[in-house]
Amino acid sequence: MGTPEYLLEMRNITKTFPGVRALDGVSFDLRPGEVHVLLGENGAGKSTLMKVLAGAYIPDSGELYIDGRLVDHFNPRHAQSLGVGIIYQEFNLVPYLNVAHNIFIDHMPRTLGGLALDHARMHRDAEALLKSLDMRVDTRALAHDIPVAQQQMVEVAKALTHDLKILIMDEPTASLCDREIEQLFRTIRELTARGIGIVYISHRLQEIPLIGDRITVLRDGRYVGTANAADLTQERMVEMMVGREISNLFNRSYRPRGEPALRVKDLSSRGTGLSNVNLTVHRGEIVGLAGLVGSGRTELARAIFHVDPHETGEIELLGKSLAKEDPKGAIRRGLALLPEDRKRQGLALILSVAENVVMASLSRLFPRGFLRNRREQESVSKYVQELRISTPGIRQFAKNLSGGNQQKVVLAKWLCTEAEVFMFDEPTRGIDVGAKQEIYAFMDDLARQGKAVLMISSELPEIIGLCDRVYVMREGSIVAELDRTEATQETIIAYAMGGVCADEGRAS
Amino acid sequence: MTKTSSGVRIRADAALLAGLGRFGALAILIVVGALASDVFLSGRNISNIVTNASVIIILGVGQTIAIITNGPDLSAGSVLTICAVIATLMVKQLGIFFPIAILAALALGMFLGFLNGYMIARIGIPSFISTYGLQWAVFGFAYVILKGYVIYDFDTSFRFIGNGYLFGTIPMPIVVMLLVVTGGMFMLRRTVVGRELYAVGANRVAARMSGVDTEKKIIQAFILSGALAALAGIVLVARINAVQADIGKNYVLPVIAAVFMGGTSPTGGRGTLLGTVIGALIITVVQNGMNLLAVDSVWRDAVIGVLIILTVLIDITMQKRLARIQAA
Numbered sequence: 001m002g003t004p005e006y007l008l009e010m011r012n013i014t015k016t017f018p019g020v021r022a023l024d025g026v027s028f029d030l031r032p033g034e035v036h037v038l039l040g041e042n043g044a045g046k047s048t049l050m051k052v053l054a055g056a057y058i059p060d061s062g063e064l065y066i067d068g069r070l071v072d073h074f075n076p077r078h079a080q081s082l083g084v085g086i087i088y089q090e091f092n093l094v095p096y097l098n099v100a101h102n103i104f105i106d107h108m109p110r111t112l113g114g115l116a117l118d119h120a121r122m123h124r125d126a127e128a129l130l131k132s133l134d135m136r137v138d139t140r141a142l143a144h145d146i147p148v149a150q151q152q153m154v155e156v157a158k159a160l161t162h163d164l165k166i167l168i169m170d171e172p173t174a175s176l177c178d179r180e181i182e183q184l185f186r187t188i189r190e191l192t193a194r195g196i197g198i199v200y201i202s203h204r205l206q207e208i209p210l211i212g213d214r215i216t217v218l219r220d221g222r223y224v225g226t227a228n229a230a231d232l233t234q235e236r237m238v239e240m241m242v243g244r245e246i247s248n249l250f251n252r253s254y255r256p257r258g259e260p261a262l263r264v265k266d267l268s269s270r271g272t273g274l275s276n277v278n279l280t281v282h283r284g285e286i287v288g289l290a291g292l293v294g295s296g297r298t299e300l301a302r303a304i305f306h307v308d309p310h311e312t313g314e315i316e317l318l319g320k321s322l323a324k325e326d327p328k329g330a331i332r333r334g335l336a337l338l339p340e341d342r343k344r345q346g347l348a349l350i351l352s353v354a355e356n357v358v359m360a361s362l363s364r365l366f367p368r369g370f371l372r373n374r375r376e377q378e379s380v381s382k383y384v385q386e387l388r389i390s391t392p393g394i395r396q397f398a399k400n401l402s403g404g405n406q407q408k409v410v411l412a413k414w415l416c417t418e419a420e421v422f423m424f425d426e427p428t429r430g431i432d433v434g435a436k437q438e439i440y441a442f443m444d445d446l447a448r449q450g451k452a453v454l455m456i457s458s459e460l461p462e463i464i465g466l467c468d469r470v471y472v473m474r475e476g477s478i479v480a481e482l483d484r485t486e487a488t489q490e491t492i493i494a495y496a497m498g499g500v501c502a503d504e505g506r507a508s
Numbered sequence: 509m510t511k512t513s514s515g516v517r518i519r520a521d522a523a524l525l526a527g528l529g530r531f532g533a534l535a536i537l538i539v540v541g542a543l544a545s546d547v548f549l550s551g552r553n554i555s556n557i558v559t560n561a562s563v564i565i566i567l568g569v570g571q572t573i574a575i576i577t578n579g580p581d582l583s584a585g586s587v588l589t590i591c592a593v594i595a596t597l598m599v600k601q602l603g604i605f606f607p608i609a610i611l612a613a614l615a616l617g618m619f620l621g622f623l624n625g626y627m628i629a630r631i632g633i634p635s636f637i638s639t640y641g642l643q644w645a646v647f648g649f650a651y652v653i654l655k656g657y658v659i660y661d662f663d664t665s666f667r668f669i670g671n672g673y674l675f676g677t678i679p680m681p682i683v684v685m686l687l688v689v690t691g692g693m694f695m696l697r698r699t700v701v702g703r704e705l706y707a708v709g710a711n712r713v714a715a716r717m718s719g720v721d722t723e724k725k726i727i728q729a730f731i732l733s734g735a736l737a738a739l740a741g742i743v744l745v746a747r748i749n750a751v752q753a754d755i756g757k758n759y760v761l762p763v764i765a766a767v768f769m770g771g772t773s774p775t776g777g778r779g780t781l782l783g784t785v786i787g788a789l790i791i792t793v794v795q796n797g798m799n800l801l802a803v804d805s806v807w808r809d810a811v812i813g814v815l816i817i818l819t820v821l822i823d824i825t826m827q828k829r830l831a832r833i834q835a836a
Contacts, residue, residue, distance in 0.1 A: 328719035348710035350777050359707055360718035362700045369700045
């Protein structure tokens with residue numbers, strides 16, 4: 001028997017895969033109406049534990065109680081019938097079905113004796129459900145067409161159509177902006193008020209005290225400890241996750257800047273809404289590009305890299321104008337762009353580490369057009385060692401690496417081009433603290449070697465902790481340039497959101 | 509930190525396993541053929557099998573390259589036909605010196621391949637549609653030109669590439685096939701272009717953002733496929749000494765089947781020519797065996813179909829097993 005006080009009790013769960021012990025005697029519990037945060041680096045066992053709970057994996061040993069009753073067989077349907085819902089980081093919506101259909105996807109109400117779907121009722125019920133959660137989503141819109149935050153709401157509503165007791169949320173805030181996060185937190189509080197227990201997985205340490213009641217930390221498949229959220233500082237959380245003290249996440253060696261390396265003059269592009277952008281990045285500098293999601297930061301980087309065209313404006317790279325070319329030309333001239341979406345834009349997942357690392361340097365490494373194994377191996381091994389990429393070998397497929405290591409492979413790809421100017425778009429998104437710290441250290445290294453770095457980030461601590469200067473963007477324009485001493489969280493947010501006199505609207 | 513090389517070994521093992529699976533299937537079929545028929549393993553029959561497989565393999569090389577980079581080239585059969593028709597017309601009706609006719613046919617194949625590539629890469633029509641559309645148009649032209657007639661009986665000089673022997677022993681189709689396979693392997697494995705073709709197929713967006721001219725690569729891949737279809741057409745008509753407008757009609761799908769049997773990924777970015785060669789041999793060996801055993805023609809298609817599915821099934825099972833090992 002489990003303890004009646006708990007909605008969920010997992011005791012000594014062990015799960016092994018051939019060659020790896022993914023979970024080693026892990027325990028976890030959840031009270032009704034509680035938000036229990038599950039913390040750990042990538043590969044710590046969080047997902048495996050949650051997959052056991054959701055019935056996707058059968059544990060080798062250990063016990064699982066839901067509502068005090070021992071769960072004796074594991075499959076997703078059964079878990080669902082016991083009241084377990086899970087919202088994965090990558091949503092499970094059918095893109096070309098509408099919101100109501102998605103919400104009732106696995107038990108659509110029928111009419112005409114079961115022959116036809118009862119669309120009217122579906123919309124009515126879906127609307128009522130969304131309204132009860134204070135969510136405003138058009139039930140007739142296609143899932144594909146609504147913003148990510150609303151897609152998430154649909155996932156929540158979908159889970160609620162079953163008799164939900166436990167909701168697992170995997171990195172629910174990963175792609176939300178601040179306002180949307182507030183809305184999500186309101187929704188979570190609404191759910192807990194109904195007695196639903198939430199298992200909350202997140203890498204964003206700063207938001208944990210805002211939403212979590214208790215925290216459990218896992219490391220390398222083992223249970224490290226559980227504490228009240230109020231009792232743990234961020235530093236302590238990190239220590240528990242990494243198992244060592246991370247003295248200083250941001251370790252910058254500021255030096256006097258060199259000559260201008262990248263200069264953008266009056267860049268405008270109607271298609272992407274960029275207007276009159278001016279910026280300069282000097283050698284030896286890390287310059288931050290802050291702003292809300294959708295403020296044009298990514299679009300700017302893509303325009304500079306000539307992925308997307310721009311109508312007017314000038315881009316000067318290392319003193320020479322970078323005329324209208326393509327990414328190939330930009331790369332040859334010493335520019336690098338580490339894109340925001342690692343899996344779609346950064347890596348070819350089905351190719352090997354080596355093939356990915358040399359992908360942008362083929363003509364530099366093999367000017368005659370013929371591959372040379374030795375040369376490839378030497379270059380790749382060099383970066384694998386330098387960046388401490390944890391991979392069984394350079395011929396390993398990229399898809400088998402952890403997120404942090406994949407990101408390092410993308411970084412290696414750009415280092416391998418011997419670029420002089422680096423643009424990083426959300427370089428630490430979705431990777432764990434240990435890898436983050438390493439990537440920060442490499443960016444500092446680049447600056448020290450006299451390279452120029454432009455970093456787009458939505459994580460203000462990393463902008464403030466790392467940058468010499470910060471540009472803030474809003475609605476396709478740069479609205480502020482702040483130096484290190486001026487760049488505080490409050491100032492940046494104020495500029496990013498627009499002060500009193502803001503919102504002149506975009507020229508159309 | 510690079511750990512042990514166990515992962516490399518696992519991957520090599522898996523590639524080896526999948527390869528061995530295919531190779532094993534071929535070996536078993538050969539053993540079965542040898543047991544069932546006395547003449548199966550005779551030098552003449554083996555030479556026959558490989559010669560028959562040659563046209564499929566030459567087409568298969570082009571098809572593999574197209575599929576690795578972007579998607580299947582359904583027009584290959586029609587390109588084969590029109591190029592064969594044009595070359596033979598030039599030789600037979602116009603009396604043009606045969607090497608020039610062959611070069612003209614290759615140029616036409618490359619041009620049609622360019623059209624495919626252009627439609628796919630620059631306009632954005634999926635390869636399945638654009639090449640299928642082109643196939644209809646090109647077959648149409650072939651009918652218009654021949655009006656149902658058959659052109660036959662060519663000069664021995666022209667026919668050498670199809671029914672001659674190198675050093676009096678090796679049939680020319682085999683020689684051409686071996687050159688094409690070797691050249692293709694070299695390009696895919698040892699050149700920057702080959703690497704870029706894989707990159708485009710594996711992730712077109714990432715390849716473009718890594719400075720690969722993705723549109724150009726796709727066009728190049730289809731130009732190659734077109735040229736090889738033309739070459740296959742020349743070898744084929746030189747061998748059978750006749751051409752009619754539907755000569756290439758039944759080639760494309762068996763060739764694509766051979767490519768998939770060889771382990772090439774339908775979504776691109778992965779595949780080998782060695783696999784395609786084995787896939788083509790499996791199909792040809794079975795066809796030959798059924799000929800020797802005089803299997804009722806009603807059954808032949810069914811046997812081939814089951815075989816195609818089984819071979820791919822072996823491959824997928826191997827891949828899954830590997831994925832499970834590597835996920836851990």
